[in-house]
Amino acid sequence: MDIEKLQAELDKDLEMLRARDFWGALALIGCAVFFLWRTSFIPFLGENRAGVSGAEWYNSAAIVPFGIWLAMLLLGLVLLRIAIKAGGAKRAFSSVGLGWNRQEAIRIGSIAVIMGMFIFALVPRVDFILASGLVITALIYGFHAGRLGRMLQAAGAVTLPGIYALSMHFPQAEWNKPHDDDWVVLAAWMLLSVWMLVHDRSRIARSTPWIALLTPLILVTAMAFGFRQNVPNRGGLLFSQIEYHYYVTLRPLWRD
Template sequence: MGIEKLQAELDKDLEMLRARDFWGALALICCAVFFLWRTSFIPFLGENRAGVSGAEWYNSAAIVPFGIWFAMLLLGLVLLRIAIKAGGAKRAFSAVGLGWDRQEAIRIGSIAVIMGMFIFALVPRVDFILASGLVITALIYGFHAGRVERMLQSAVAVILPGIYALFMHFPQAEWNKPHDDDWLVMAAWVLLTLWMFAHDRSRIARATPWVAVLTPLILVTAMAFGFRQNVPNRGGLLFSKIEYHYYVTLRPLWRN
């Protein structure tokens, strides 16, 4: 009887999880479709004025957003398919899919706050590598173990520098001004990483700094120098140095 009761509870939890996956997949698909639609307004095949092409397709600023949001759309469709096959669609419209779960609410709320701060506060005003590194570290440390206290700690680590950047450099004219917000984000990133090492000895924790550094570094350099895209905050604390040495130190080596 104990085993049957435990199995019934596990089945119920799985049904609830798949129901939430169903709603989450729909939200992700709607979000991806909206941003794909907005990205479609960016010239992709090059503007043609007076018979002269303004840009080649591979230089279009729409390439990276199209790639990101198309990948999000595919991810949403895959998640939706899995949820439907597992019975999530059937349960999604019942009280099971809408039940209150404190830990789940904190998880979703923390992720929403972190991504909101990243998109609207940090990316326009802070060096992209620093902002992305902080957010990647916060998401991995805060959510890979499913512990509520880590979720809240990671959210606070992103919220504090995000609020500072938002209020101290709110207008667009201030976005490339002194790097006080860059230094604050770097400090928050370093402190969160040290805190993670002090409380988590897992392989995931040891790999997190590599992922947090290399992912935005490769992405932003590929965007700026490979696809020649306009990257956020070119005057950022780190990217301004990378761009300077690329054009002044490295590029002349193969041009000469």
């Protein structure tokens, strides 16, 4: 009897998961299509728009965004296919698919707040490595264990620097200047990392600082110096130093 009851609960949870996967897949597909459309305005494949040449495709600033949004579109289509095959589409409009769940709402809301602050507040104004490191740390710490308190802490750790950057340096004319908001984000990142390491002794927590630092560092250097792509906020606290030493210290070594 206990096994049957447990199996019934598992089946119910699976039905709810697949029904919500259906909505999540549609959201992913919608976002991917929108950003692919916006990315299509960037010159690509040798195009010339408004006097801006796309040059060769591998030098186009559109190549990385196209890759990201195509991957998101593919992920959404795969998730949608799985949800439909598992019956998620049939239950999407039922109480299972639309039902209120406090923990689920907090989780989705926290992720939305973090990503919204990252895209609209931090990326245009703050060093990309610092902003990405803070967000990666917040996402791993806040959501890998599924605890509501951590989700809210992670959202707060990103929201406060984001609000500061928006309120202090809102005009676009100030976006590419070195500012105190870089230091605020760095402080928030360090505090969140220390808090995480003190309260979470798991292997995931110990590896998070390395992931949060190396992932954006490798990505931004590859984009800037390998693929010659545009990098957000080139005058940021860390990237400005990386760019300076690349051209002044490292590049002359193989140019001579």
